[in-house]
Amino acid sequence: MHTMWKGSISFGLVTIPIKLFAATENKDIKMRQLHKEDHSPIKYEKKCTACEETLEQKDIVKAYEYEPNKFVELEKDELEALAKEQTKSIEIMDFVHLSEVDPIYFDRSYFIGPGENGAKPYSLLKTAMEESGKIGIAKVMIRSKQHLAVVRVYDKGLLLETIHFPDEVRNIDLVPEIPEEIDLNEKELKMAVQLIEQLTTEFDPENYKDDYREALMEAIQSKVKGEQIKVAKQRPKADVVDLMDALQASIDDTKPKKKKKKTTTRKKKASSE
Numbered sequence: 001m002h003t004m005w006k007g008s009i010s011f012g013l014v015t016i017p018i019k020l021f022a023a024t025e026n027k028d029i030k031m032r033q034l035h036k037e038d039h040s041p042i043k044y045e046k047k048c049t050a051c052e053e054t055l056e057q058k059d060i061v062k063a064y065e066y067e068p069n070k071f072v073e074l075e076k077d078e079l080e081a082l083a084k085e086q087t088k089s090i091e092i093m094d095f096v097h098l099s100e101v102d103p104i105y106f107d108r109s110y111f112i113g114p115g116e117n118g119a120k121p122y123s124l125l126k127t128a129m130e131e132s133g134k135i136g137i138a139k140v141m142i143r144s145k146q147h148l149a150v151v152r153v154y155d156k157g158l159l160l161e162t163i164h165f166p167d168e169v170r171n172i173d174l175v176p177e178i179p180e181e182i183d184l185n186e187k188e189l190k191m192a193v194q195l196i197e198q199l200t201t202e203f204d205p206e207n208y209k210d211d212y213r214e215a216l217m218e219a220i221q222s223k224v225k226g227e228q229i230k231v232a233k234q235r236p237k238a239d240v241v242d243l244m245d246a247l248q249a250s251i252d253d254t255k256p257k258k259k260k261k262k263t264t265t266r267k268k269k270a271s272s273e
């Protein structure tokens, strides 16, 4: 696996040489863009909006637009010097409980591997965190951006998860029309809770798959073979308008005795948080 970052983690005066590795990968099916006429791949050219000259990387600089159409250029050396000040060191500032960090904060995951001579302090931190049940909060510079991160035990090793700074998380008050005080029918509420209980299972990520990606790949393969794409007809969903009727029908439909025979739609519902 490709090392994407080398540096150290420290807590107190203990320093652990480490390496970071991307822990997740995107499985999206990549599409190319072609010229409709002759099916040739297209390419992007960077052009100056004033003189229309086609530019190469060496002709391009970075700048910040501090007022409309007013720019201050930041030279590569200046950006690098600023980044260097934030040394290649991850300092654990605090330890907290994982449950205190709302999942909205989580961004990207990186496996932490020990660097040279790092095995012993690595094991020490991992075992100590395991025993205390806590996770570390730290700051890290990755690709010229400072991230807040948590360091936690994952399986047999350690994981670094970048998390958003509080000002990067939007306020839910921006969402219009979220009801705050609505009188609910006791019976409907009871039935909704019962329905949730009937659909409750243990979370096993292996139960879920990317249906869209599979269907798309199948469609691509039939097109390569020169076949027409077959789109399976959607099973029509019963149109139950009354909340109570919908609840009752769902409860009947998901009676525990039928539990073994789960349908994909039901699994999907259970996975959406």
Ligand SMILES: [Zn+2]
Binding pocket: 048, 049, 050, 051, 052, 053
């Ligand atoms: Zn120009």
